[in-house]
Amino acid sequence: MTEIDDAVIALNRDGYVLLDDMLPRARCSELVDMLEDTHTLMSPYYAANAAAGHRLNFHEDEKIVYNLHNKNLAFLDFIDPEPVFGIVERFLQQGSYKQDDPVVLRQNTGRTPMPGGPAQQLHIDSRLPGGAFPLMAVVTWMLEDFTDENGATRIVPGTQRRAEFPPDDTAVPEEISITGPRGSVLIMDGAVWHGGGANRSVNTRWCVLSTYVRWFLKTAFDFSQNMPADFYAQLTARQKQIMGFTTQPPLDEFTRISARSKEPEPPAPYALPTDGKS
Numbered sequence: 001m002t003e004i005d006d007a008v009i010a011l012n013r014d015g016y017v018l019l020d021d022m023l024p025r026a027r028c029s030e031l032v033d034m035l036e037d038t039h040t041l042m043s044p045y046y047a048a049n050a051a052a053g054h055r056l057n058f059h060e061d062e063k064i065v066y067n068l069h070n071k072n073l074a075f076l077d078f079i080d081p082e083p084v085f086g087i088v089e090r091f092l093q094q095g096s097y098k099q100d101d102p103v104v105l106r107q108n109t110g111r112t113p114m115p116g117g118p119a120q121q122l123h124i125d126s127r128l129p130g131g132a133f134p135l136m137a138v139v140t141w142m143l144e145d146f147t148d149e150n151g152a153t154r155i156v157p158g159t160q161r162r163a164e165f166p167p168d169d170t171a172v173p174e175e176i177s178i179t180g181p182r183g184s185v186l187i188m189d190g191a192v193w194h195g196g197g198a199n200r201s202v203n204t205r206w207c208v209l210s211t212y213v214r215w216f217l218k219t220a221f222d223f224s225q226n227m228p229a230d231f232y233a234q235l236t237a238r239q240k241q242i243m244g245f246t247t248q249p250p251l252d253e254f255t256r257i258s259a260r261s262k263e264p265e266p267p268a269p270y271a272l273p274t275d276g277k278s
């Protein structure tokens with residue numbers, strides 16, 4: 001049994017697996033500083049949140065940096081590092097033809113609950129509870145220690161198999177907190193019931209959240225339009241595939257007929273709102 005086999009067994013059984021020591025501590029601190037600086041720079045330009053209703057759609061209690069792949073070359077390292085990506089890939093290839101379908105990145109963000117911020121409602125990220133095969137994997141890179149006090153992610157083990165959503169505003173007794181020192185990585189099935197904890201500390205609890213899906217599902221942002229050319233040039237062939245550059249829908253039947261392309265199709269020109277401003 002390899003490390004990957006063991007992790008996939010744990011994911012299938014429990015809905016999550018925790019890996020230690022995936023990033024050096026000094027690197028974690030540098031990344032936290034980058035996320036703070038990037039949030040300060042970018043958040044004044046964020047679009048107003050038009051989504052209705054649900055508490056998870058209000059963002060005053062958290063800081064989020066979106067689309068890390070176009071902010072700093074350092075974050076390209078989070079696209080496909082081993083063993084994390086190998087585990088995610090094997091997990092999400094289960095049930096596909098010859099267990100060989102591509103796995104793509106759906107979303108890559110930095111997130112911290114604000115000090116004093118409340119716990120999130122238990123929820124699933126995959127939008128469909130239960131299911132014969134997993135659709136989504138969520139990878140949480142802990143850049144600061146995750147503790148009970150500062151809002152470690154809560155999980156209800158095994159609930160990825162339940163064909164129902166967690167109850168609103170109701171405690172679930174089987175819920176556990178996934179604590180760990182900075183540098184740890186939590187991989188979850190996107191269908192497991194989970195939520196960020198309440199941050200009762202005076203500090204941040206930054207993480208990088210990378211979400212992966214089967215290639216035919218939609219991404220959270222359009223990476224084919226928001227990847228700067230100089231960043232795209234730094235990607236390996238495998239990273240281009242994971243970013244979806246070989247699975248873009250063709251314009252029409254005169255351009256391409258298959259859903260996948262042999263060669264990656266480069267992104268459209270893109271500039272951040274801060275580009276050219278000092």
Ligand SMILES: O=C(O)CCC(=O)C(=O)O
Pocket residue numbers: 111120125151152153154194195196197207
């Ligand atoms: O930051 C966390 O602990 C979990 C965040 C989360 O589940 C979400 O924002 O969907």
Ligand SMILES: [Fe+2]
Pocket residue numbers: 123124125194195
């Ligand atoms: Fe979530």
